[in-house]
Amino acid sequence: MxxxxxxxxxxxxxxxxxxxxxxxxxxxxxxxxxxxxxxxxxxxxxxxxxxxxxxxxxxxxxxxxxxxxxxxxxxxxxxxxxxxxxxxxxxxxxxxxxxxxxxxxxxxxxxxxxxxxxxxxxxxxxxxxxxxxxxxxxxxxxxxxxxxxxxxPGCYPTASLLAIAPLLKQGLIIPETAIIDAKSGTSGGGRQPPKTNMLLAEADSSFGAYGVGGRHRHTPEIEQVCSDLAGHEVLVQFTPHLVPMVRGILATVYATMRDPGLVRDDLLTIYNAFYRTSTSPWVRVLPSGTYPQTKWACGTNLCYIGIEVDPRTGRVIVMSAIDNLLKGxxxxxxxxxxxxxxxxxxxxxxxxxxxx
Known part of the structure; x- marks a missing residue:
């Protein structure tokens, strides 16, 4: 045949x-x-x-x-x-x-x-x-x-979990402090006849959250894997947003570090070890001071990760960009x-x- x-x-x-x-x-x-x-x-x-x-x-x-x-x-x-x-x-x-x-x-x-x-x-x-x-x-x-x-996995969980996994696996953050703030293009809603909020006239030049307060269906999926990584049950604050573009997800994760003395280069070393090219060929940990954009991942199976530390608040900020229809x-x-x-x-x- x-x-x-x-x-x-x-x-x-x-x-x-x-x-x-x-x-x-x-x-x-x-x-x-x-x-x-x-x-x-x-x-x-x-x-x-x-x-x-x-x-x-x-x-x-x-x-x-x-x-x-x-x-x-x-x-x-x-x-x-x-x-x-x-x-x-x-x-x-x-x-x-x-x-x-x-x-x-x-x-x-x-x-x-x-x-x-x-x-x-x-x-x-x-x-x-x-x-x-x-x-x-x-x-x-x-x-x-x-x-x-x-x-x-779902698209939001993929972007979110790749961003947070090394932090939980290595015990670097207080898990309960994790906040995932994520944005997705409209193709994440599928190809069925559009819901009103997906119409061009509604979505274009606008930007809004939905599924707020632990109501989005990807929340338990993210929590299941976070709990597995942390070794105990973890609840995560996850808020998705709709962005007026077709493809892409950007997830920004905020969490309080257990050791507030860690600096950005420490985290980059940890992430590069966790996502070695030989075992994680689709994850790109970006150099110091470079933050990912969805356009870089568009049409590819790549996940771009950028890392920052705020020494004033003792928080780590991890940004993750994927194409929601490919890596997602x-x-x-x-x-x-x-x-x-x-x-x-x-x-x-x-x-x-x-x-x-």
Whole structure:
């Protein structure tokens, strides 16, 4: 049916923003072949009719979601679906021998009651869910390499956790003082017909917070990993904001240091050791006095981190910039797959932004 040397891959939910990023990245991956695109609302349409700019490269028709067909045709399946659908599909695909990467929230939580409380869905797949690995390679690389099922992180948690992880892991901050102030472009809201606040007339030339006071669904996901890193339960103050741009997230983390004598260069040494190029090829710790901008990460799988210390307040300030659709979604999913397959985790992923 195609290139017999390549691994056959399917994407369920390819018509959304996350899905179309996956399709583009899979086309560039030297060891993978896209053989199935599934979606119930767009079934029967030529993918090139939905996204004409890919029509010359993707001759596939969107097929109805049939788990038996997917399992027979694909060795790897990406589920790029709204929350609450993947957990109905993953068990059967795993039974059929597929590796499954879920881009929704369904398999991000080690504690299913937490998922049920925040996402309002009852679950009966505890056995399967307990085998899922949280897909943040910089923290869980070895576990991802052994996994059959990966729950890929949200975009805000990816930017936030990469910024704060070394501080918690090394015990450098008082965890309860951590504040995450994050901003995202509008593509983070997905491709459904726009909510009013996403209309150009509403979002352009404006800037506002939402999900304030621990109400955003990414809060428990961030807290789960922070607690794991700190070795005890941690609550985090997380406030997201909508920025009138298409792509990108900038997360700024503030926290009180245990040792107020630490200076910026101390922190840079710690971060460079934590994110060594050999083991964290997608994280760039910026030189002293340089702070990240979202445009640098746009179109890449990179995360740029800048660090500052305020000796007056005894706080550390860490800034993290990613492309929310790549390192925050589809690119990270491919990075995880590369690890699951025993390949170089940079394989097939873009490393240079189009600038400006």
């Amino acid at each position: 195609g290139d017999s040397n390549k691994i056959p891959v399917g994407v369920v939910g390819a018509s959304g923003y996350g899905g179309v990023q996956l399709v583009r990245l899979l086309l560039d991956h030297p060891l993978l072949e896209l053989v199935y695109i599934g979606g119930n609302s767009t079934a029967g349409k030529l993918f090139g009719d939905i996204y004409p700019h890919l029509g010359h490269r993707v001759p596939l028709v969107v097929e109805p979601v049939d788990l038996e067909v997917i399992g027979d045709r694909c060795q790897i399946v990406f589920l790029s679906l709204p929350n609450g659908l993947a957990f109905q599909m993953a068990p059967r695909l795993l039974e059929k021998g597929c590796k499954v990467l879920d881009l929704s929230a369904d398999y991000r939580f080690s504690d299913l009651p937490t998922y049920e409380r925040w996402y309002g869905q009852e679950r009966a797949d505890q056995a399967i869910a307990s085998t899922a690995v949280y897909g943040l390679p910089e923290l869980y690389r070895d576990r991802i390499a052994e996994a059959q099922l990966v729950g890929c 979604q589809a690119g990270q999913a491919i990075q995880c797959l590369n690890l699951m397959m025993g390949w170089d985790e940079t394989l097939g992923l873009p490393q240079l932004a189009f600038y400006p």
